[in-house]
Amino acid sequence: MKRRVAHIITQLELGGAQRNTLYTVTHLDREQYEPILICGPEGILDDEAKAGEWPTHFVKWLVRPINPLKDILAFIAIYRLLRAIKPPIVHTHSSKAGILGRVAAYVAGVPVIIHTFHGFGFTPRQPVWIRKFFVFLERGCARLCTHLVFVSRDNEEEADRLGVGRGKPRSLIRSGIAILDPTPPSTIRQGLGIPESDWVVISVGNFKPQKNPMELARTAKIVLDTDPSIHFLWVGDGELRKEAEDYLAPHPLSANVHFLGWRNDIPALLAASNCFLLTSLWEGLPRALVEAAVARLPSVAFAVNGVKDILIEGETGFPIPPQDVQDAAEKILWLKNNPQEAARMGMRARLEVAKEFDIDKM
Numbered sequence: 001m002k003r004r005v006a007h008i009i010t011q012l013e014l015g016g017a018q019r020n021t022l023y024t025v026t027h028l029d030r031e032q033y034e035p036i037l038i039c040g041p042e043g044i045l046d047d048e049a050k051a052g053e054w055p056t057h058f059v060k061w062l063v064r065p066i067n068p069l070k071d072i073l074a075f076i077a078i079y080r081l082l083r084a085i086k087p088p089i090v091h092t093h094s095s096k097a098g099i100l101g102r103v104a105a106y107v108a109g110v111p112v113i114i115h116t117f118h119g120f121g122f123t124p125r126q127p128v129w130i131r132k133f134f135v136f137l138e139r140g141c142a143r144l145c146t147h148l149v150f151v152s153r154d155n156e157e158e159a160d161r162l163g164v165g166r167g168k169p170r171s172l173i174r175s176g177i178a179i180l181d182p183t184p185p186s187t188i189r190q191g192l193g194i195p196e197s198d199w200v201v202i203s204v205g206n207f208k209p210q211k212n213p214m215e216l217a218r219t220a221k222i223v224l225d226t227d228p229s230i231h232f233l234w235v236g237d238g239e240l241r242k243e244a245e246d247y248l249a250p251h252p253l254s255a256n257v258h259f260l261g262w263r264n265d266i267p268a269l270l271a272a273s274n275c276f277l278l279t280s281l282w283e284g285l286p287r288a289l290v291e292a293a294v295a296r297l298p299s300v301a302f303a304v305n306g307v308k309d310i311l312i313e314g315e316t317g318f319p320i321p322p323q324d325v326q327d328a329a330e331k332i333l334w335l336k337n338n339p340q341e342a343a344r345m346g347m348r349a350r351l352e353v354a355k356e357f358d359i360d361k362m
Helices: 016-027 048-049 068-085 095-107 128-143 153-162 188-192 213-226 241-248 266-273 287-294 323-336 339-356
Strands: 003-011 033-040 056-058 089-093 113-115 147-150 171-172 200-204 231-235 256-260 277-278 299-302 315-320
Touching: 003 068, 003 095, 016 033, 016 089, 016 287, 033 068, 033 095, 048 056, 056 231, 056 299, 068 095, 089 095, 095 113, 095 128, 113 153, 113 231, 128 153, 147 153, 153 171, 153 231, 200 266, 200 287, 213 231, 213 241, 213 256, 213 323, 241 256, 266 287, 277 287, 277 323, 287 299, 287 339, 299 323, 315 323, 323 339
Parallel strands: 003 033, 003 089, 033 056, 089 113, 113 147, 147 171, 200 231, 200 277, 231 256, 277 299, 299 315
Antiparallel strands: none
């Protein structure tokens, strides 16, 4: 007999948690499971969900920002859906859907409740009272779970320190990607006017506070002041993009920073690059860093949660102190000036992630 599994996620943005939730729903064994997806609307990946061979229920009240009225209405809508669907298993993802979905599943009498921590809703940048409130919510919701899943050791250790899920059954399951053969060279550089001999640094992610694009911009400025032959590819979009563009606009080499928006050819862009840069202030486990490793790129990244699970100092790249843009710039310049070592790091990075991060193993 097939068992219904309802996966609940806040919104289908272009991120690791969303990609992996869709992959899981797509690839669950149909002889054993009947997957169902519940999420908020207006995500970049909505069309992909609508085209899937499973029911997708869009809850219009389920949004990322805190909104007491919408949150209550979203909870009621999720509860009613679960009462109608009657799944024996609910699997929640992301912070907002993780809280509302777990409570709704518990009240609806769902026997098995699983939650994956793709990161936490509380961050170092929040006021103390807000952070404490979210920790309180996570502690309470963890008690409702049958099983907890962590994507990084850092997150699991932080949960233990804060008393989230202590004593609950748990697993460490990496946020995987497809370990494909490296993408062959393309005409991307030619299309962007970048000479084949120039060094290219790529970054992929939302232009939002978590991803910290202004320190990407500051790092780029320091690098370009030293070496005008380096180019930066920035893949993504969001609320802070204009601020980053305006910061770099007066620089005489601003044309060396290519703001590409969201792209569907990220493997080809990675293949056209020489190293990867990540300046996130917090993470669960950064999928883009894994994708860079699969593409054989050495990386320079702020050593926040999840990064240390991927980067090995001096072996696959450089995990550096968060917000140290001077160090980030120096490491990029070192990689550029030591191409053989950079290539060796990139090869080692691919070998390391292939051990744990294959999406089918996930």
